[in-house]
Amino acid sequence: MNASTVKWAGSVAEVELREPLPRRWAHSQGVARRADELAEVVGDAADLLVAAAVLHDVGYAPRLAATGFHPLDGARFLRDIPAAGERLVRLVANHSMALLEAEERGLRDVLEDEFPLLDDQLLVDALTYCDMTTTPDGEVTFAEARLAEIAVRYGADSLVGRFIRRASPDILAAVGRVEAALAAQPR
Ligand SMILES: [Fe+2]
Numbered sequence: 299m300n301a302s303t304v305k306w307a308g309s310v311a312e313v314e315l316r317e318p319l320p321r322r323w324a325h326s327q328g329v330a331r332r333a334d335e336l337a338e339v340v341g342d343a344a345d346l347l348v349a350a351a352v353l354h355d356v357g358y359a360p361r362l363a364a365t366g367f368h369p370l371d372g373a374r375f376l377r378d379i380p381a382a383g384e385r386l387v388r389l390v391a392n393h394s395m396a397l398l399e400a401e402e403r404g405l406r407d408v409l410e411d412e413f414p415l416l417d418d419q420l421l422v423d424a425l426t427y428c429d430m431t432t433t434p435d436g437e438v439t440f441a442e443a444r445l446a447e448i449a450v451r452y453g454a455d456s457l458v459g460r461f462i463r464r465a466s467p468d469i470l471a472a473v474g475r476v477e478a479a480l481a482a483q484p485r
Pocket residue numbers: 354355368393394
């Protein structure tokens with residue numbers, strides 16, 4: 299992964315999201331800005347994180363939404379593009395505790411099988427942190443507020459509402475680990 303891959307990722311996300319889903323595109327750009335802020339924390343994986351951040355919700359693009367489970371749809375789209383690379387694809391597939399939502403949808407085995415979770419905990423946490431501290435409009439927020447907003451938007455009894463309730467402790471733990479890593483950076 300290098301700077302040109304980051305540029306490539308941004309233009310792929312823009313082509314897929316900007317027109318049909320402008321708010322999702324604004325969110326994706328905000329998540330990528332958060333990823334920029336973690337460059338020091340993730341070191342060599344900085345470009346990979348930014349590329350995954352800008353592409354994490356690409357599976358919402360109407361053209362790509364085959365199953366309706368956007369982490370899986372996005373990852374299946376990306377795996378056919380050589381420039382994406384396996385780690386990027388697996389990050390997108392598993393962003394923000396997607397495995398738990400997959401479980402609610404009866405797709406856990408499919409997701410795990412096709413796109414195993416990366417064993418780089420900090421990197422997986424970092425993408426969750428970036429997504430969960432960015433509003434749907436791309437502004438910076440706190441994870442607690444973001445989780446509450448998702449529950450309200452989808453409804454507590456909806457599939458996503460159930461998922462986000464189950465995932466909240468893991469999401470907050472991931473955000474906490476990234477905040478600790480940020481705080482440990484020399485300034
Ligand atoms: Fe997402």
